[in-house]
Amino acid sequence: MLASLERLTGRAILSRWLRSSPQSWRINPRPTDDPWVTVDGPDPLRVLVLGGGLAVGWSVRSHADGTPGALARRLAARTGRGVMVTVVTEREMSADEARRALADVPVERFDAVLCFLGATETLELMAPRRWRASLDRLLTALDEATAADAPVLLAAPVRFEDVDDVPSRARKVAARQGAMVRATLQAAANERMSVRYLEDRGATEIPPLDEAPAWYDRWTTPFADSLAADLPRCDVIDPESPERQRALAELGVLDRAADPELVLLTDAVRDRFGAQAAVINLIGDRQVTLTGMQQPDRPLRESICARTVRADGPLVIPDVVADGRFGSTAWAGSSLAPKFYAGHPLEDRQGRRIGALCIVGAEPRELGDDELSLLAEFAHRAQSLLWAAAPTRSA
Numbered sequence: 001m002l003a004s005l006e007r008l009t010g011r012a013i014l015s016r017w018l019r020s021s022p023q024s025w026r027i028n029p030r031p032t033d034d035p036w037v038t039v040d041g042p043d044p045l046r047v048l049v050l051g052g053g054l055a056v057g058w059s060v061r062s063h064a065d066g067t068p069g070a071l072a073r074r075l076a077a078r079t080g081r082g083v084m085v086t087v088v089t090e091r092e093m094s095a096d097e098a099r100r101a102l103a104d105v106p107v108e109r110f111d112a113v114l115c116f117l118g119a120t121e122t123l124e125l126m127a128p129r130r131w132r133a134s135l136d137r138l139l140t141a142l143d144e145a146t147a148a149d150a151p152v153l154l155a156a157p158v159r160f161e162d163v164d165d166v167p168s169r170a171r172k173v174a175a176r177q178g179a180m181v182r183a184t185l186q187a188a189a190n191e192r193m194s195v196r197y198l199e200d201r202g203a204t205e206i207p208p209l210d211e212a213p214a215w216y217d218r219w220t221t222p223f224a225d226s227l228a229a230d231l232p233r234c235d236v237i238d239p240e241s242p243e244r245q246r247a248l249a250e251l252g253v254l255d256r257a258a259d260p261e262l263v264l265l266t267d268a269v270r271d272r273f274g275a276q277a278a279v280i281n282l283i284g285d286r287q288v289t290l291t292g293m294q295q296p297d298r299p300l301r302e303s304i305c306a307r308t309v310r311a312d313g314p315l316v317i318p319d320v321v322a323d324g325r326f327g328s329t330a331w332a333g334s335s336l337a338p339k340f341y342a343g344h345p346l347e348d349r350q351g352r353r354i355g356a357l358c359i360v361g362a363e364p365r366e367l368g369d370d371e372l373s374l375l376a377e378f379a380h381r382a383q384s385l386l387w388a389a390a391p392t393r394s395a
Contacts, residue, residue: 028206030091031057037068041082045075045231046109048086050101051116052093053157054219059212063087070216071114074224079231086110092120095134099141107145112227115142118157118181125177132184139188139195146194151230153223154185154197163206198226244309247352248284251390258291259389262382266291266357269378273371275359276338280346280382281305282355290355308343309353314372317341319364340365342372344379349387357382 038044049055049068057066068085076083088101095117107113117138121131142152160166161175182199189197207215248254262280269278270292279292287303289295308315317323320341343358357379367375 028058029061029209031061031063031066033062033064035063035087035089037063037072037085037087039072039076039083041076041080044082044084045079045111046084046086047071047075047227048088048105048107048110048113049116050088050098050113051155052090052098053116053119053155054207055087055089055114055116055155056091057087057089057216059207059209060216065213066216067116067220070213070220071224074217074221075228075231078224078228081231089116092123094120095131095138099134099138102141102145107142108147110146110150111231112150113142113146113152114155114223114227115152116155116157118185122157122160122174122178122181125173126181128180128184131181132188135184135188139192143192143194148194150194151227152192152195153226154189154195155223156182156185156197156199196226198222243352244354245284247348247350247354248282251348251354251386253282253290253354253386253389254284254288259385262291262385262389265378265382265385269357269359269375272374272378273359276362278357278359280355280357281343283309283353293360304341305343305356305358308356308358309345311345314342314344314367314375315356316367316372318366322364339363342367342375344375346379346383346386348383354386 049071055067057063057068060066063069063085068087072083072085075081086105088098088105090097090101093101098115098117115138117135118131120126121134139152146152157178159178161171161178166174186197186199189195207219258280266278266280269275277293280290281303282288282290283303283306287305304315304317304320318340320339338360340361340363341358343356345353346355346357348354357375359375
């Protein structure tokens with residue numbers, strides 16, 4: 001009876017504090033811009049930030065200044081890759097509300113998920129069994145939807161018992177409830193291979209208005225470092241490769257129209273393979289299409305040929321959209337994006353990789369050994385034509 005009365009009193013005091021305290025998120029600014037932040041770079045990572053609490057970005061007007069922006073910048077610095085953070089948050093999102101929100105999110109396309117849970121359940125003094133059941137439902141939904149190797153990180157909620165102006169009469173019950181919430185997060189993470197709980201990041205304050213961006217930069221660093229440990233660094237070619245740039249300059253192919261014989265060759269390749277298109281792409285600080293489909297120059301982070309130039313031989317992607325390396329790129333989801341790709345590296349006379357001859361198709365498919373050999377023959381022919389058209393260097 002006494003415990004029930006203490007909980008009722010504590011809930012009422014915390015509710016009143018949440019409505020009126022300068023430390024409460026209900027009266028602090030929050031972002032109103034689009035719910036995503038992007039840091040440019042190769043081979044971009046896609047990260048989902050889900051939940052409530054400090055994921056929302058209290059005390060700032062833009063997600064770029066809050067948790068998503070700070071996370072994206074730090075993660076890009078740690079991995080050498082581009083990062084796009086998508087935000088699915090509400091002011092006081094519970095675990096059940098987070099699970100329902102996933103219905104509208106293509107979770108399978110994310111490389112990692114960072115969850116901010118437990119703040120609402122702490123302030124509402126939710127019963128332990130109910131909290132554990134709702135958390136299990138959410139983590140099961142994430143497990144079913146995410147890729148097998150996508151890490152899920154659970155962040156510790158705000159430690160309300162340590163927030164300066166939480167009334168003393170509510171501190172004891174807030175401490176007990178917070179300990180239960182955090183222990184449940186830890187136990188749930190321990191039972192799942194891909195889930196980790198970061199215990200030591202429970203904040204004890206709402207970010208001060210005058211220094212919120214710097215506060216978020218400091219606070220999110222351990223989250224980014226933890227995720228970076230599970231995510232591969234950039235494996236796309238160096239876009240500033242001096243040798244590749246020099247080779248393209250010596251061939252002179254970036255400054256002139258494609259040789260008519262190269263156009264005829266790519267047409268023949270397309271017809272021989274029954275492909276949607278055959279293309280010669282040159283890879284320098286960007287992808288430049290020399291012949292084939294009419295398309296704008298493409299950044300290397302969206303170029304499959306940027307990987308082909310690093311391959312030992314031909315690179316075949318039977319289903320581009322389903323492939324984890326490319327299915328999350330912006331162009332892969334468009335109606336014009338190819339579903340199948342096969343490419344063979346092209347070299348200059350000194351053996352420096354300069355691009356690729358590739359074929360693309362509207363449907364997933366495989367190539368047999370004979371077809372791979374034929375693609376290599378066509379690539380060697382394309383190389384010869386590129387060499388023959390190169391300007392003669394004066395003595």
